[in-house]
Amino acid sequence: MVERVGLYPGTFDPVTNGHLDVIGRAARILDRLVVGVAINIGKGPLFPLEERCELVRAETDAIAARTGTRIEVMPFEGLLISFAQSCGARMIVRGLRAVSDFDYEFQMAGMNRRLDPAIETVFLMASETNQFISSRFVKEIARLGGDIASFVPKLTLERTLQRVRTPASE
Template sequence: MTRHVGVYPGTFDPVTNGHLDVIGRAARILDRLVVGVAMNAGKGPLFPLEERVDLVRAETAAIATRTGAVIEVVPFEGLLVGFARQVGADVIIRGLRAVSDFDYEFQMAGMNRRLDQEIETVFLMASETNQFISSRFVKEIARLGGNITSFVPKLTLERTLVRVGQPAQD
């Protein structure tokens, strides 16, 4: 029986309930999931890379325990297919929120396929309760003093509010 290793890449700035939804679903279908936290300094991240890695590790621990899956969190930079090869992945997991995501993701999957035909891209739809959540919106809402408690897990909520200089939320 073939063992499947998947990579779920992103900047996770911050990690959201939508990300965790996709991670949990991917963990149920893969033997090992590597969450690749991209450096992506060009996006001007709210959190430094090391803190994003720490937050994703902390927030995915319960998923690994619940599913029995092996979930690793690793920082990376460079081409995604190169990172996938480096960690022995044969699957790239991509989350889709809405139809608008599909065009970009379809193009990206095609390019990755051209770069390495041995690595498949698998799209997982976010659950209906998480389809509208994006890290960009979470940061914007937090900066403007809005309530983000339903968009991110507790530890990420606390750290995000500290980063944007807002008081704790219940």
């Protein structure tokens, strides 16, 4: 039997409950899930790459234990399809929050399919409780002193609050 390997890419800055929802659902249909943490310095990340990878690993351990799926967290840079090929992924998992996400994701899926028709893109809708959560909003709310506890898991909450409350010069 061929191992079902998927790739879930993102910047995960920070990892949210929405991300974990998609990871948990993808883990139920895969044998191995690679969570690709994009380097993407251009987005001006709140967390350095190593810490984003560490947080995703910590927050996905319970999902891996619960589902029996091997979840690996790996940083990546460059063309998504090349990274998928290097991981042995036959599926790229993308989470959709709203209709507005679909146009961009549809175009990306078409381009990726043209680059490698053997790799399928699968869209998983975020659950209704997580459809509105985005890392960008979480960071903005945290920076403005709002409560983000319902948007991120506990360790990520602690680290995010610590990061936004500590001036960059320290």
